[in-house]
Amino acid sequence: MASWPWIRQEIATQLNMPKASVAKIIRYYKKHGHALVPPRFGRPRMTDVGQGRRFAHESLPTGSAEIEIGKSISRITIREKISETGLQGHSARKKHFLFAKHRKMRLAYAKQYEKMIETDWDEVLLTGDTVVEMYGTTGRVYVERREHEVLTPNCVKPTFNSSHKSVMVWSSICGSGVGPLLICEASVNGEYYRKILVNEDNAPAHTTNKTKKVLRDLNLKALMHPA
Structure with missing residues (x-):
């Protein structure tokens, strides 16, 4: 891989992936001598970062979330994903209504x-x-x-x-x-x-x-x- 003459942009074009991802893989290969990501401990995440942001943006109910990701997901998981985006539930402040x-x-x-x-x-x-x-x-x-x-x-x-x-x-x-x-x-x-x-x-x-x-x-x- 390291002897390939292509530059990062050409590799990204050939593989149809972001150039930043190509650069990250190359750095990982130079450091470890391979590009295989070792298995992680624990249960795999039910959702990815993008899905968590979508939950926060759309405030999806549980039923809609199952349709979106094709998996059974609990309300607690949805709340955790929304919380990871920085959104927290709060009581609305009382202010005089302004026209x-x-x-x-x-x-x-x-x-x-x-x-x-x-x-x-x-x-x-x-x-x-x-x-x-x-x-x-x-x-x-x-x-x-x-x-x-x-x-x-x-x-x-x-x-x-x-x-x-x-x-x-x-x-x-x-x-x-x-x-x-x-x-x-x-x-x-x-x-x-x-x-x-x-x-x-x-x-x-x-x-x-x-x-x-x-x-x-x-x-x-x-x-x-x-x-």
Whole structure:
């Protein structure tokens, strides 16, 4: 084999195989003196790399996979092959739904202020509100407990007849530091909002004509933050 006068490209053309494969075989021959691949230990793989990528791309159910490769294959094997491609199952993150107009507004907002330098942002007051759950998260809670501790107070998640308990808070931050944390003691509608806080995110209570008048009276200029 080593005395053949053909170059790698010619060998690849004659054998109808990739040139990289020809080069790999030649290197193996020069190192070991033969081109025979020794038998491997263990059960042969049910699928190859290409089939694993196809499973990941198409998310094939078990029945379709058997048709594709002509072998009986379990769901566990399919999950393993998909995992080898770097895909992992995760719970979807919760984010506010954005229409196309919202995405355009956010892009325009970013471009409008992208050239502002640090000293410019020192003149900006960033505000925001959020809801804090009084008894932890509203999602699933995991605890480590023994079998008989199923109803132990430390191992249960409290529920209430009047839905979950939460409180809305508001605060601000600017170049000189963090503002006070304000607890909203009532439902935030337009009237209550104008009395206690400033927050610009296109929410209905933040964009009423009366709210805009309050901003003008306070000599505040809104950055028109998009939704």
